[in-house]
Amino acid sequence: MSQETLITQIRNGDIRRMSRAITHIESEDKDSIELLNQIHSFTGNAYKIGITGPPGAGKSTLANQITKLLRKENKTVGILAIDPTSPFTGGALLGDRVRMNEIGMDDGVYIRSMATRGSLGGLSKKTIEVADILDAAKFDFIIFETVGVGQSELDIVKTADTTIVTLVPESGDAIQAMKAGLMEIADLFALNKSDRPGSESFYMSLQSMLALKTKRETFEQPEIIKTVASENKGIEDLFGKIMEHRAKLIESGNLLLKREKNFKLRIKEIVRERINREIWNTERENNLESSLKSVIQREISPYKKAFEIIDQYKNEITEEKQ
Amino acid sequence: MSQETLITQIRNGDIRRMSRAITHIESEDKDSIELLNQIHSFTGNAYKIGITGPPGAGKSTLANQITKLLRKENKTVGILAIDPTSPFTGGALLGDRVRMNEIGMDDGVYIRSMATRGSLGGLSKKTIEVADILDAAKFDFIIFETVGVGQSELDIVKTADTTIVTLVPESGDAIQAMKAGLMEIADLFALNKSDRPGSESFYMSLQSMLALKTKRETFEQPEIIKTVASENKGIEDLFGKIMEHRAKLIESGNLLLKREKNFKLRIKEIVRERINREIWNTERENNLESSLKSVIQREISPYKKAFEIIDQYKNEITEEKQ
Secondary structure (H helix, E strand, O other), X not given: OOHHHHHHHHHOOOHHHHHHHHXXXXXXXXXXXXXXXXXXXXXXXXXXXXXXXXXXXOHHHHHXXXXXXXXXXXXXXXXXXXXXXXXXXXXXXXXXXXXXXXXXXXXXXXXXXXXXXXXXXXXXXXXXXXXXXXXXOOOOEEEEEEEOOOHHHHHHHHOOOEEXXXXXXXXXXXXXXXXXXXXXXXXXXXXXXXXXXXXXXXXXXXXXXXXXXXXXXXXXXXXXXXXXXXXXXOHHHHHHHHHHHHHHHHHHOHHHHHHHHHHHHHHHHHHHHHXXXXXXXXXXXXXXXXXXXXXXXXXXXXXXXXXXXXXXXXXXXXXXXX | OOHHHHHHHXXXXXXXXXXXXXXXXXXXXXXXXXXXXXXXXXXXXXXXXXXXXXXXXXXXHHHHHHHHHHXXXXXXXXXXXXXXXXXXXXXXXXXXXXXXXXXXXXXXXXXXXXXXXXXXXXXXHHHHHHHHHHHHOOOOEEEEXXXXXXXXXXXXXXXXXXXXXXXXXXXXXXXXXXXHHHHHHOOEEEEOOOOOOOHHHHHHHHHHHHHHHHHHXXXXXXXXXXXXXXXXXXXXXXXXXXXXXXXXXHHHOHHHHHHHHHHHHHHHHHHHHHHHHHHOOHHHHHHHHHHHHHHHOOOOOHHHHHHHHHHHHHHHHHHHHO
């Protein structure tokens, strides 16, 4: 089947074809770049929502509830759940099952888990590419759902148009730990499980932290919405704020600016990855590996070795061009 | 002054010269690479200890106590404190003052703060390079002290010979959040503030998490040492375990293997950074910037643009070689 036929089928809502295309992208099949090139002109319509936060904050439940509200408005939704397959978490599977019961049977919803294991470096790149396929397949909304831990996961939610950071009253320590990354990317905070003890004082301290920060750095202070996702409380409020944020982004023209910035990062990431693969071919990997002894024995310095490798790479390029 | 004279002075313990050399490295002066090249043959003797953990876990206090014990054995100590200058933390300055009162007046101790602000990408590279200077200046031990948050900070402690992850009984959530990174790098755990409520149950759950993990992945289970650093409790025990770990590493030959692996990462990082700078010169940055509109308008895809940039870079290399 030609790429064109495939793209037509994806655009016509052929879910089986679409799933297969996604698999091609995940496994980086050689045709996948051409597919992404061609599909690019059919993207840009889906609105992307990122949901992140510490484990156990109720991200999946929130994503489900938001999906239900979107479905009420007849919007189709693709959910990309980035699953950090850690030996410590057992929650993923259970969450998936609940999810499937609630929204999985709905034709207007497509759910896909993206596993981090083994592909950590390129995960954000791949997730964005998979979102392109969903976008071309005319899903109105795409939800990225990910634990806000590693750089890779943060990179994913950064590409969302609206990013929600989900916290729970017990997250005090987690915030401290993750503030560097998480605080900066939030357009909205969902204070989930807000019926638990300590919720009010947590709300106050989060408020004052944000006030301090926004005062210093002069950007708009993100709102905190109290939710109890499991009881469907506060979800309509949160949903309203998402739509408000979206309307503001579109009106002000900032949506396009944000997306331009994301394309910039994305192009840089492609360049970085390509060049990295070319440099670290088997030959140079082996060369480096076998020279480590002489670095340890102080016969050659790390910089000298690095420059040697770079020179070798450049000679190769020159030879190829001739 | 020639590089050789500078290096001789550094090796002879001229702290003022050493500090100046460190500043050169931090600001990436053009001579700094040559300095690092030449100093490489005088490195490899210092033993590196990494201390990481969530904010407020008592890393500085632990580092101070360990330093005091090392001084009792007449060992010299360099401390590199990586300070994530976040608007949310105010602890750094206070910690520094306490530190200076306790150990700062001792000639056998050198303390340097490395700021993350503005240099995030290259921070781990620079810290390792600064450690080279301390190493050549014949400091017996180098302690890296850093918040275990970002990838960059984790990269730093990874280069230590012995890495201690410091936790407090309240870190439950933080562990959950940071497990991906922090758990894997620990050679030892310091359960600090272990006189606080909840300490025992936290100890048990940490134990069982580690047991689960080590069972699955067949590596040695790191020990957890209970400390109350502020009251100097458990520090001798922790210190003993550090020395034990060190002796084991040396005996087994694993110290050299670990260091080889670190050199490998370090060389790759230098290559990555160099090439990245060459590719993203002002011309290509501008080229990318001005083409973002056409990417948004779907006239060119991210991959096509990325390949265009790569081709341009390669043509430049070829032309330079001719």
